[in-house]
Amino acid sequence: MDWLQIFSNSLSSILSPATIGYALAALGLAVHFGYAGLLNMGIAGFMAIGAYGYAISSLSFGFPWWLAILVGLGASAIFALILGVPTLRLRGDYLAIVTIAAAEVVRLLFLTTAFDEYTGSADGLSGYQGSFRDANPIPDGIYGFGPWMYTANEWWVRIMGLVTLAIAVLVVWMLMRSPWGRVLKGIREDEDAVRALGKNAFAYKMQALVLGGVLAAAGGIVYALDRAASPGVYVTSLTFFVWTALLLGGAATVFGPLLGSLIFWVLQTFLSNFLPALVQAGVLPFMSQIQAGTLRFILVGVALMLLVIFMPQGILGNKKELTFVK
Amino acid sequence: MSSEFPAPDEPTTAMPASPVERPKSTGLHVGDAKPGVAKIDPIIVVDGVRRTFGGLTAVDVEHLEIPRGVITALIGPNGAGKTTLFNLLTGFDKPNEGSWTFDGTSISGVPAYKVARMGQVRTFQLTKALGLLTVVENMKLGAKGQRGERFWSSLIPAAWRKQDDEIEERAMKLLAKFKLDAKSNDFAASLSGGQRKLLEMARALMSQPKLVMLDEPMAGVNPALTQSLLDHILDLKDEGMTVLFVEHDMHMVRHIADWVVVMAEGRVVAEGDPYSVMQDPAVIDAYLGAHQELDLGVVTGRYAPEGAEAAPDAEVQEKLLAAGIAELEEEEK
Ligand SMILES: Nc1ncnc2c1ncn2[C@@H]1O[C@H](COP(=O)(O)OP(=O)(O)O)[C@@H](O)[C@H]1O
Ligand SMILES: [Mg+2]
Numbered sequence: 001m002d003w004l005q006i007f008s009n010s011l012s013s014i015l016s017p018a019t020i021g022y023a024l025a026a027l028g029l030a031v032h033f034g035y036a037g038l039l040n041m042g043i044a045g046f047m048a049i050g051a052y053g054y055a056i057s058s059l060s061f062g063f064p065w066w067l068a069i070l071v072g073l074g075a076s077a078i079f080a081l082i083l084g085v086p087t088l089r090l091r092g093d094y095l096a097i098v099t100i101a102a103a104e105v106v107r108l109l110f111l112t113t114a115f116d117e118y119t120g121s122a123d124g125l126s127g128y129q130g131s132f133r134d135a136n137p138i139p140d141g142i143y144g145f146g147p148w149m150y151t152a153n154e155w156w157v158r159i160m161g162l163v164t165l166a167i168a169v170l171v172v173w174m175l176m177r178s179p180w181g182r183v184l185k186g187i188r189e190d191e192d193a194v195r196a197l198g199k200n201a202f203a204y205k206m207q208a209l210v211l212g213g214v215l216a217a218a219g220g221i222v223y224a225l226d227r228a229a230s231p232g233v234y235v236t237s238l239t240f241f242v243w244t245a246l247l248l249g250g251a252a253t254v255f256g257p258l259l260g261s262l263i264f265w266v267l268q269t270f271l272s273n274f275l276p277a278l279v280q281a282g283v284l285p286f287m288s289q290i291q292a293g294t295l296r297f298i299l300v301g302v303a304l305m306l307l308v309i310f311m312p313q314g315i316l317g318n319k320k321e322l323t324f325v326k
Numbered sequence: 327m328s329s330e331f332p333a334p335d336e337p338t339t340a341m342p343a344s345p346v347e348r349p350k351s352t353g354l355h356v357g358d359a360k361p362g363v364a365k366i367d368p369i370i371v372v373d374g375v376r377r378t379f380g381g382l383t384a385v386d387v388e389h390l391e392i393p394r395g396v397i398t399a400l401i402g403p404n405g406a407g408k409t410t411l412f413n414l415l416t417g418f419d420k421p422n423e424g425s426w427t428f429d430g431t432s433i434s435g436v437p438a439y440k441v442a443r444m445g446q447v448r449t450f451q452l453t454k455a456l457g458l459l460t461v462v463e464n465m466k467l468g469a470k471g472q473r474g475e476r477f478w479s480s481l482i483p484a485a486w487r488k489q490d491d492e493i494e495e496r497a498m499k500l501l502a503k504f505k506l507d508a509k510s511n512d513f514a515a516s517l518s519g520g521q522r523k524l525l526e527m528a529r530a531l532m533s534q535p536k537l538v539m540l541d542e543p544m545a546g547v548n549p550a551l552t553q554s555l556l557d558h559i560l561d562l563k564d565e566g567m568t569v570l571f572v573e574h575d576m577h578m579v580r581h582i583a584d585w586v587v588v589m590a591e592g593r594v595v596a597e598g599d600p601y602s603v604m605q606d607p608a609v610i611d612a613y614l615g616a617h618q619e620l621d622l623g624v625v626t627g628r629y630a631p632e633g634a635e636a637a638p639d640a641e642v643q644e645k646l647l648a649a650g651i652a653e654l655e656e657e658e659k
Pocket of ligand 2 (some may be wrong): 408409451
């Protein structure tokens with residue numbers, strides 16, 4: 001077994017666009033669920049809209065990369081508004097049902113052949129990196145050390161992703177320690193009590209839905225920036241993965257989503273290298289290498305269940321809060 | 327009626343006498359004190375408000391005026407429609423028909439948060455402490471017009487820091503008054519039921535309202551605290567606020583209310599100052615006296631009482647008929 005390769009790959013994933021993208025999406029979900037109490041089960045839909053908004057406006061309309069990103073973010077904000085108007089008056093569990101359905105509708109719209117010209121239907125979209133890469137100030141070459149050796153383009157994606165993440169974390173952190181965040185947390189605890197104090201709960205929930213949605217779209221864009229936008233990615237299990245990352249780190253925390261995404265992806269990468277290697281070494285004689293690769297998704301599911309049962313506040317969550325979880 | 331409350335025939339243990347008996351406000355109404363009587367200076371005027379739940383008429387108030395600057399008690403047996411009336415007046419529920427004004431402005435159909443901003447705040451019968459916020463955060467949430475509560479300005483601490491500090495100072499003063507200051511940094515979820523009632527009331531006061539509507543503020547508050555809670559309510563009046571509160575304990579009502587409105591099965595059946603309302607034979611016999619534990623329906627003879635002792639006597643029945651209760655629906659709730 002090539003331990004060095006397994007560990008190198010695992011550590012390399014700390015800086016992968018997937019980790020950064022998940023961290024952004026999980027941060028958006030923290031705004032939705034952790035702070036505003038909105039049970040959004042359609043985070044994959046927001047990520048898809050970000051990624052496709054970026055890809056379509058690059059490819060079909062020839063927008064420069066920064067404008068294409070703004071289109072992706074703007075589209076997700078509009079999606080949040082459309083989703084929010086009818087659903088934010090619903091009770092929490094109904095919101096979950098509606099959002100899961102809405103995310104599926106979004107995915108199917110990108111998948112259907114009706115808009116093949118723009119969406120590429122089942123093939124998805126790729127080859128939109130040109131404008132973004134042209135803006136790369138880093139000279140060609142390979143940089144870094146240890147497991148983190150990347151090309152100039154790979155660094156460019158990671159740096160932009162990290163800068164976005166840093167800004168997002170700062171904004172959410174500032175918001176949540178402001179009176180605005182206090183109102184939001186109040187709404188999470190009891191919406192009627194907050195309305196009785198003269199706050200327009202609907203407007204706050206809408207703001208939270210849009211903010212979280214834009215963050216998730218940013219995550220979707222970072223995730224797809226150097227790869228492709230493919231409808232197979234934005235399935236419901238993506239939503240559950242982001243939820244796992246969020247709950248792992250701590251739902252009502254700012255750094256929890258980061259830590260959660262990091263652990264999630266390092267573990268995922270480790271298992272996806274380690275399990276097939278075990279099969280190869282003859283340790284798991286009852287399964288093939290491909291089966292071993294899918295085993296990790298089963299493990300993720302089990303981990304999510306154990307997490308919610310035994311550690312609902314997450315790694316960074318306040319233990320004191322747990323005393324009062326109903 | 328909950329068991330924490332002392333029985334009506336042992337008033338001495340129930341109500342430790344207030345250190346200073348404060349004078350009642352009188353001369354609030356125009357003409358005879360009958361249901362729907364006009365007030366000299368009403369803060370709330372209700373007209374023809376009706377709310378039904380399926381076949382049940384929960385509230386059916388023809389006309390009601392709440393006097394300004396004094397303490398009004400809203401009493402009536404369980405299910406009389408007091409909470410529903412509160413919900414309607416504060417925009418938490420919508421009536422089938424009817425209109426009402428607050429401070430001269432029509433607020434029928436106005437959403438709850440706008441009603442609160444206009445200076446009419448309420449508390450809930452089922453306390454709504456915001457459990458995973460600290461006590462002081464709960465309090466600060468009550469303050470109105472906070473710059474830091476707007477999305478964009480919340481990102482600029484310099485824009486709201488000073489105001490927030492002032493709000494915190496005010497919150498701590500109020501908490502000290504309500505003896506909750508030692509708990510200020512604990513989660514509200516860690517408070518006892520009575521402390522949550524206190525917190526909810528204090529939080530409502532943070533908005534510096536004109537009218538405070540308290541739905542059973544004493545429920546679950548231990549007897550040692552009730553006296554101070556009553557004093558707080560009397561203080562509100564001294565500070566110029568109007569108080570409307572729902573309460574079951576008649577001794578408390580007698581002690582602090584300047585005016586009493588009696589509801590039964592959705593209607594206002596009697597009004598007056600606490601002494602005359604309680605001397606109103608219909609109210610005494612039917613509701614406050616021997617039959618306190620009974621539903622008004624039993625007293626009106628619409629259905630049989632559980633104990634023979636509480637059998638309705640003809641005289642009481644007649645008086646209640648006179649009070650207009652006879653029109654109540656036949657249908658049993
Ligand atoms: N949301 C509701 N749905 C159906 N019935 C209700 C609802 N709210 C109140 N009621 C009914 O309306 C009547 C008045 O209730 P309520 O206003 O809570 O009484 P009170 O506060 O005077 O005890 C009761 O018979 C109650 O069962
Ligand atoms: Mg009630």
